[in-house]
Amino acid sequence: MHYRSKCCDSDHKAVELKNDGIFSRLIESYIREIFNSVSGGGSKGAINQLLKHYFDHLSEGLNVGYNSSSVFYDEDLALALKNDIALFSAFKESSFRKLLESFLTENNEVVPWSKFKKKALELNIEYNERYLKTEYHHTVATANNVEKWKSFVADSDLYPNLKYNAIHDSRTREKHRVLDGLILPINHPFWKDHMTPIDWGCRCDVEQTDEDPSDVIPDFEAKARFKNNAALSQKIFGEIVYKEVLNSNEIKDAEKMASKLIEDIS
Template identity: 50%
Template sequence: MKLNSTAEDDFLSRLITSYIRQLFDDREVTVEMQKKLFDYYYQELAKAVDVGYSPKFKMYDEALAVSFKKNIAEFSAFKATSFKNQLESLLIQDGKIAPWSAFKKLADDLHLDYNRRWLQTEYHQTVAVANMAQQWQQFEADADLYPNLKYNAVNDGRTREEHRAWDGLVLPINHPFWKKHLPPNDWGCRCNVTQTDEAVSKEIPEIKSKGAFANNPALSGKVFAENAYKKGLDADGVKESKELVSEFLVSKM
């Protein structure tokens, strides 16, 4: 599925062009500009929630959907602050203000990472996580007929070794394993879980899932268990991000 329509592509291009120019000319961006970027991230990932966790699903839980969107609002705020901070760091090259041409080249590369490649990955990850929450609700509804879940890896050249080790593992739906190992278990993870009445596995591979992906979204209400963008920010950046998301939640949710 394509992340952006042509109109959205044009909007993002104009937004980033203005954003980069403003930061270079004024050595900062306005709060209004920062809110526009945050809102763009949020709107794209909110669409992904609705694609993965459909409002048309018969067991749709609006409270769960709202929880997902609060989580991606926080994620989006920290992403927006991280982008700004990284962009600011490009202003100084060799101890002095970089010329526009040199800054613009590096800024464009950063834009491609944050707002194209990574946002595309985050969009698809959000779809997959939200859809797994939907599947989990169906698993719980059918647990009297199929009380166990089976982990299925794709098993090809791209399969991660820890995911390969979990392939074929069968455990009860209420086993603690599923609180931390429900797919997707990494960026772009293609594993899935199916419901079954097969016998429970005798052994569980002693492999921990990555902390950022140790999540069962239907139980946690989170799309992103951890926020990688938050880790790279100082106290001021964290404060700025929290203020951004707090104002948004008060006005929109």
């Protein structure tokens, strides 16, 4: 659905899901819960568990890059980033569920369990293996750059400018390559929307420098979902792509689920 662009880095190593057997059983329960809902089944146990799984997994990515051992750790910022992860997780689960529900009927008739399960498990591979791994790596990279940005600010009297560095190899996207070597002051508005990563799997980096600023900014605009500087926005994700497939009521429901999740863990 949304990770079609070629990754600019090497193939990511698989992020092993903890207790994979337990997760497989959770998915089995989840898709059966969705299937049973067509006949009025009211349980939401597996739905809440999958939401919590997304949140826990991505929160681990946040903790890899930004945690209480960080020199510039800010507890309020960390909480805001976790709140954003909760919202992302709720939209992801709601989007997954909505797509599964679209598989329940064909020609106004409920499909057999075996057919529904087959399609559901195929979607699970996409959503909960491929996509979730990419989202985890993105969370780690973004969290790392929260710490980096705070160090930039602390040293800005010595190194007032930032330099964009792209990786030069066959996997680098041309749109990212055009930014290579760009130098701008740390307080330039460019960095509000273009702190790395600027796409899924982006390997580009930003470093601090006292070199003179560039005279020209290349013609480049990040995609809306990647216009972000997490240290400033207090968000891991820019626009949340899963939100795009939900209607207004579904969005409100997802937001309520995210709020309840945060309350439960507080």
